[in-house]
Amino acid sequence: MIERSKSTDNQMTTEEKIMNAASLVFMKKGMDGARMQEIADEAGINKALLHYYFRNKEKLFEAVFKRAFDKLMPPLLEVFNSDIPILEKIPRFLNLHVTFLRENPNAPQFILFEIQRNPQMIMEFFAPLIHSGVIDQFKEGVQKSIEKGEIRPIDPIHLLVNIISMSVFPMVARNLIMEFAPFSPTEFDQFMEERKTSVSQFIIKSL
């Protein structure tokens, strides 16, 4: 009998196996669409074990969400919090972010959908980030660059939204783009790689 390709590697602890399987299933199907049985199958264990390690679906989901969130945010902050000038921040951000997205293709869609499903969760996870002053720092950085004449006058929020949009959205619309372009998975991957420089140029040119 042929082995199914599961998230089962014998060296992993059961808890890790569960987390990986849950991550896979939740990211693909969302909280509502995910089935505990499917997660158990994917982890190669019994369903009751899920409840042994994580009390219930909600708790398991939160653990998965938190892990995805904690993997996403640090590199993002690292760039925005640094003191390098805005024109250098942009290519650096795109590099880090596109790399992350390639390794976690379903993360953005997952986070965005769950935010809409349960907006209260935004508070819990994003509140500390919001109050850390990253945004204000970014705004100030842009303002200074404008005063120095390095870039044209532009609303910092619009600029920020533009940057995030162009790096995140293509991953969210991945399947759609692949159909329209049309791209094979490999070609799409290359497309995203190109965007590191392509989008950097695009933004810098417009400033």
Place this chain on the structure above:
Amino acid sequence: MIERSKSTDNQMTTEEKIMNAASLVFMKKGMDGARMQEIADEAGINKALLHYYFRNKEKLFEAVFKRAFDKLMPPLLEVFNSDIPILEKIPRFLNLHVTFLRENPNAPQFILFEIQRNPQMIMEFFAPLIHSGVIDQFKEGVQKSIEKGEIRPIDPIHLLVNIISMSVFPMVARNLIMEFAPFSPTEFDQFMEERKTSVSQFIIKSL
């Protein structure tokens, strides 16, 4: 007793009431999260009536999806299919699209999520669009503009993805942006209105 705010207007036919209620609930909760009972309540009718008009949840969902899709696509195509030069297409597209998005705030997220949930549906809905040659037409238009020296050399697909990203993504990340900016619903609305010109300028400047 105070009347609840339902999708119930006495002049609507039952079928319309159901479609509107289903649209509301499906858009907010997605296929998996939506409950037939909730749709029935929202429409102010009995649950069995849903099955009388639409055989089952799947069929009802398809009807809702189709309606959303048919409302989204025509204006989009109208602009891209027209023969006006690319530099005029951009502001026109943004105008139409942002206006549509404001009236259907949950449509993009809804469509994107469901495409991921059931990729097969892409084919059914988007196939005719893809084979209509819109994309090739857009590519040619950009190429011509490049040759005429109207815009700098740029990969048309990257350009197209940039345009779509900057207009669609802010609506998908609506809740997030409102928290971060921070914006009230009214302010966010104004923000999107600003983007009609802001993004147009941003793109044109970069070309």
Place this chain on the structure above:
DNA sequence: TCTATATTTGACCAAAAGGTTAAACTAAAT
């Protein structure tokens, strides 16, 4: 080896949710 603790399982359970049905109600046609 024997005991105690942690892990894992198969069998169940109760609630939720989609779907069905037969009967009641309405409104138009004869």
Place this chain on the structure above:
DNA sequence: ATTTAGTTTAACCTTTTGGTCAAATATAGA
């Protein structure tokens, strides 16, 4: 007024699904 076709409902059924439990198995310490 009666019939007929379309509409609406309350009650019910079945399947799915998250969750539980007692028993079995492995693991480590005395």
